[in-house]
Amino acid sequence: MKRMRYVLAALVTLCAAQGQLHAQSTATSWKMKEVPIQTRWAKEVSPTNVLPDYPRPQMVRGNWVNLNGLWEYKITDKDAPAPSIYEGQILVPFPLESALSGVQRPLKPTQRLWYKRSITKPDTKGDKRVLLHFGAVDWQATVFVNGKEIGQHSGGYQNFSFDITDALKPGSNELVVSVFDPTDEGSNPHGKQVLHPGNIMYTASSGIWQTVWLETVPTVHINNLRITPDIDKGNLRLEVLTSNGDYTIEAIASNGKKVKGNANTELLLPVPNAHLWSPDDPYLYNLSIRLLHKGKVIDTIGSYFGMRKIEVKKDEKSIDRLFLNNKYTYHLGVLDQGFWPEGLYTAPTDEALKFDIIAIRNMGYNTIRKHIKLEPARWYYHADKTGVLVWQDMVTCANGTPEAQAQFEKENKENIAQLYNYPSIVIWVLFNEGWARYDQKRLTEWMKHTDPSRIVNGHTGENYDRGTQAADKWVSSDLTDVHVYPGPGIPPTIAGKALVLGEWGGVRVPTLRHQWNDTEGWGYVQVAPGAFKPKYDSMVKALKVFETQGLSGSIYTEPFDVETEENGMITYDREVIKVAPEDLRKIHRQLLQQALNYAAAPSAFSARVADTANPDLQYTSLLQQFEKGKKEPEFLRELSLMAARLKDSKNATKVSAAYINELSNPFTLKNLNFINRFTQTTKDPGFNIFLKNQGKVDAILGDNSAINKVKGIIFNSEIREYVTGSEANPDWINIEKAVVPKYGAAGEAIFLRAKTIHHLNHKEWQNFVTAATLLIDKYEKDVSEVDLNNYAWFIFENISDTNSLNKALHWSRMSLDIKMTPSTIDTYANILYKLGQKDKAIEWEQKAIELDPGASGFKQTLEKMKKGEKTWN
Template sequence: MKRMHTAVAAIALFCASYNSIYAQTVPNNSTWQMKPVSIQTRWAKDVNPQNVLPEYPRPQMVRNEWQNLNGLWQYAITDKDAGKPAHFDGQILVPFPIESALSGVQRQLQPTQRLWYKRSINKPAVSSDERVLLHFGAVDWDAKVYVNGKEIGGHTGGYQNFFFDITDVLKDGANELEVSVLDPTDQGANPHGKQVLNPQNIMYTASSGIWQTVWMETVPAAYINNIRITPDIDKGQLKLEVLTAGKTGDYTVEAIASNGKKTKGKPGTTLLLPVPDAKLWSPDQPNLYNLTVKLLNKGKVVDTIGSYFGMRKIEVKKDDKGVERLFLNNEYVYHLGVLDQGFWPEGLYTAPTDEALKFDVMAIRNMGYNTIRKHIKLEPARWYYHADKAGMLVWQDMVTCASDKPEAKAAFEKENKENIAQLYNYPSIVIWVLFNEGWARYDQKRLTEWMKQEDPSRVVDGHTGENYDRGSPEDVNQKWASSDMTDIHDYPGPGIPPALAGKARVLGEWGGVRVPTLKHQWNDMEGWGYIQVPASVFKLKYDSMVKKLSTLEAQGLSGSIYTEPFDVETEENGMMTYDREVIKIAPEDLRQIHSQILTQANSYAAAPGVFQAKVADTANPDLQYASLLEQFRNGKNDPEFLRDLTVMAVRVKDEKSIPELSAATIKKMNNPVTLSNLNFLLKFTNETSDPGFPILLKNHTAAAQLIGNERIQNKLRILIFNSEIKPHVSTENKDINWTTLESQITSKYGLAGEEAVLFSQAVHCVNHQDWGNFFPAAQRLVDKYKSNVPSDMLNTFAWAIFENVTDTNQLKTALTWSQYSMESSQAPELFDTYANLLHKLGNQQEAIKWEQKALDVNPGDDVFKETLNKMKRGEKTWN
């Protein structure tokens, strides 16, 4: 069967009293500095290599003997299969992702690369019966940890904390700690959220490697390993389970709450702590109780942790009118929320400081919301602590399954179990969200029911945005099977889902109104939203939308999640800008608007000093364009003025002036290799004669590290092709003197020119079915520039050989190309090509295995089914 493969031409509750007793060792010869970034938050300037995120990282299990290992480490990037590096590339500021400006590196980690970290740690002064634990808040994605050259363990999962007992491998004095990391981002089976290698629209820059606090603590030989707390407000008690690790023996546990009540029992059993006349936790009164848990041996305390809990209850039940609603503490509470994604311009997944982390929660409350949907990301423990303290209701998304492949499903389910266990104790989390808009959705009923069994104390949203699950043949009852709610997305909306028995009705996403804010944009060359309005009309627009929302609430809507509180990269539909500097509607106006549906919204005003932001200017700056252009004509040419004027010319569509203004801006660039300047160069460089072209050509290696090799190489290739090669291939004549053309272009543009010619020749031969010249051209290209050839093009080349060539050596080479294509992508058509090549080479059983993989990923593909059946019958799959 012929298949078309087309040629290719995003806790301070206790921490104040529990301080580290260790001194952190930080290199004095630091050369670290934050890399340039287009915008940054006010907290970026507070980042100091000697004191990075110093707060105790685990607010619900606080101990006093600990050491923060954040700070400057050495780093190196190698091929993923390489051994430990002999030399390191420089310093990286942990725990900021290597792609971030605050890391001091700002390089994009590729799926084919391995990231190495190294630093020295001192062995704590411990007694013979004490243990030293090494903790990682989160490392994305596949980590291996070494102490003094010995591998002590590994972990896969980008969002979960993990630790190792390193006591037995430590020596007195200095010890060497190393970590190696693989992160395929969106090219593997790993749950990665909205991280992609090529960001655009609703997908954002990746965060690879260590991105949460690294720390050590000293514990006794037997110690408290975890606690699990479940409030029961109807019975006036707290269910408590204390898990222990290390030395075994006759141990008991004792828990004392700040209300004076206590309970005792054995580790691993369910203890009941009385909480009579409980002060309930809610958005309006976020009451928390302190909790001290002790481990005792023969009456002697051997370990103590500080914790806290909140007494609250969440459920779905009928109101007095018989409408299914979300009830908190036996009362109906409307969930008025936002979709919070947790990205930072200078830190990506990692907030620059704990104050910044807290600000996001308090800013959202100050806007008059009582709910946050934490979207496809898990945050550090301190974020949930701030939400607990603020009284914020949290809907916690699971991190999306990467694909339909079995290994992706296995990773998704493994991490979901860890996620629930890790976040179980936070009272703010009231809803688990399983699937989003049908993305890699499978076995929804089974997984929803599993989640409810895993945690019966919370509500489960089995499928948010069911209506965006395009192409699914299931009816709405199946798409919300076993879920506690019906949930649609409606942009800009608002809308309401259907009423189904036993389920609350919620609007999982709505809004998405873009209000671009000049001088506060991640990329002033691009910006995105579902709809766009100027700042001058946004308040009226939003007010009218909330009025409609209020009518839907009266009809039975129990909650709504507005997209979104903060802009994220090019997505400019936030209530605030990405740098958290400008709020697009004054917070007092927002609270007043929200009081139409949540009467107590006006009481959510932040205390003085907690919230700070400018209100967006509603004036239209483009009205000044003519006068500003005249200033340019009269000689004004400072870099910032030129750039702003160029972008303004684009907005007002002054096509005549854009080339002149952009050229003037480029000539004034002091450092072209910044994210902001590269975006400008890519936007306004359209010919090799443009002034941006030689800059991109000269700096393409540095640019590739910042924005990705594929993006910069594609741009250079297209520019050279359009200017130098296209005139030669625009006719039907396939007899081109490629040798002469290659010599001319390579002498002019170097290796970038050679690569462009080889690409063009290979694609030209495919398009003209010139198989005699195709193979040597494609082979030269892949041999020399394999890392620059996109996986879909490698697949196209391999398929062309499969369909049109019988030479065994060429088929074996094409099989190698097909293997290369699968290194950075796991698309089913790549499996199909590989299987067909194996089949043509006579390896029938292996071919059947790979074709079955293609069908597993895309079970509805009739071509895959027919191909698989032919392979099983031993028939040809080629013409």
């Protein structure tokens, strides 16, 4: 037994060393981009040291080459051909938008991202084959070797591989990867990623975001494993998948037990008196598997497994509970999003990836709900080794279209197959809070049939799905599950289902100097650092009451802050914990006695305990220091924020102006967030920064951020007073003379918009059409898809002349081209109908219904169109 463990450990070490040895190394000017805060591991990343560990711990081979490192990249239009010239270097596998990529740029739905690097053909003597593996690419990838298309894959979270042997030539070869990722504007499951991040949704992660590697294998080799423990029967059901069923499998576990049989058939490996896996004792068996042909060993892999059982059954009081290994076990968990300040979807190092799991356990939790994201294989490996129960979410369906639903189901099938063997995963979560929910009964039952060895949570947070009948909320699910913020709460009892609280908490505790955006933080409720510990303790006491009533599990939001969401137990940079971990373990002992045993070694976990003192109590003395001439930048920044918190607007303006005027480089995310927060008038120093540097500002804060800020200030300062009130009668000629010469195009754009909205509000329809036409013709890029859609709709409802309706149709089409939504499609269909294009209108209205099947108004409109009735008042 000891010898086998040594051999497998040595094999993993060899793989890591060999992969690192062959990683691409080149002199470069690569540099991590700036972020407001970063973790301690970011500084360990370099182009020659990028996630060097073997990426697939359950199928370990020795002959591999790590392709992480510097690649060339270029962003083109979506339909452009492969570029001949690339624009720079990107550090793979960090997402394009991340600081660690060295690029930190968004990928728009109208664009395509290209990667290129050279690879050396491995030794293929003896009819060996070369596999190219991708951990994950978000979202649609096309792979080329030496100009030849090798294959495509759609899905942002699943690993995939191609046999590239026949495309390789001796020596150097060109590898190109093309990526299309519409993020939240396509039919692709994208999780919490959005193009325009805010509360609850976060920065997108486009392109390659997990390890890429080459592996040399025999022609017939082990493709995959399917491992199912059965502790009651004392065996492991093992299926080893190959391309040829005539081969033989020989497997030996670290308990000395063996099994031999045919490939692609289920074999039973004896595991008598099994050492069971649990959070309290995460025991893993090593497993060596050999593929033989006529007695000769063809392929060998190292793997592992855990013996555990999860089910819902009644306790001694006839309450349906969650049972682990035939014992009731409360699932005390957290909602883990898996985001990093410098890497977004990708942890900077393997140690960082492991730290998160250890930190959660160290706080006394035994469960992680992995929220709307799949992690790299090594995350689940660390979960298995550390000992946590995992609730694995599926990645939410994008919308209600048939295309999105088909992609959702395709990816769910791949997700379960990919994650099937990890003992830590005990629950699959299908739908979250009614988001794009459909066919829940069918899909829940499909999931249970696909994997009867686990529990299925068909719908977590059903209380957010308001339109659903009570009987259908948890149809076919093993659990009833509600979300209650801040909570806690308990779901209703339904026979045969265990009760869980799928989300609760969300208490914001802002931590100065450890915030993604210190001008804007969010949580469901907020408490001062000194009040958090007693607040949380009282909430857990209430949770204990619900546990005695039948609650079997609870998921607290959340372990770590994420961007502006500051309701984590630990800050986003993983530096400050808001309640001491030993205190958290004592609090959690009320629900989970074993929590006291979950302390991590100091070498595995370190974080500073938050300062509970209230800095605002020092405001008067700090203000006096400012007035006496203290001007250090961090002092001015924190004093500005303090003045704003205390609603001292006069001094907030004065101190923030002093800070902004002293900035040597205002064009960082941290500084522009601050300038944006404290720029309210044309006299503030930030106004000219936004007015005169729109391109620089937009590159950091997002498209149109600068112009929208400037226009809002101009309107408030120069126009608002003349257009406010029902009796307002603006002198547009004088307003134009006062605004346009002073502010140029920005002034004219907001002047025309104000004029357009004024005529609209006063139902001066022809004047509205004239003003809106001038605005859109001259400043099309500044007009949002929402305004375009609204202007088109008001013409449809109130004007019947053909010229105006054709203008409205054009504006509606422009809105659709920017973003296609059910409401924009409905507008377009209605205008077509009013213009007499009935068949085309019906076709478009049906598209609106496909996107939003629950919208009764669209269905009524469609029926009127079919009957030839008016759809306008």
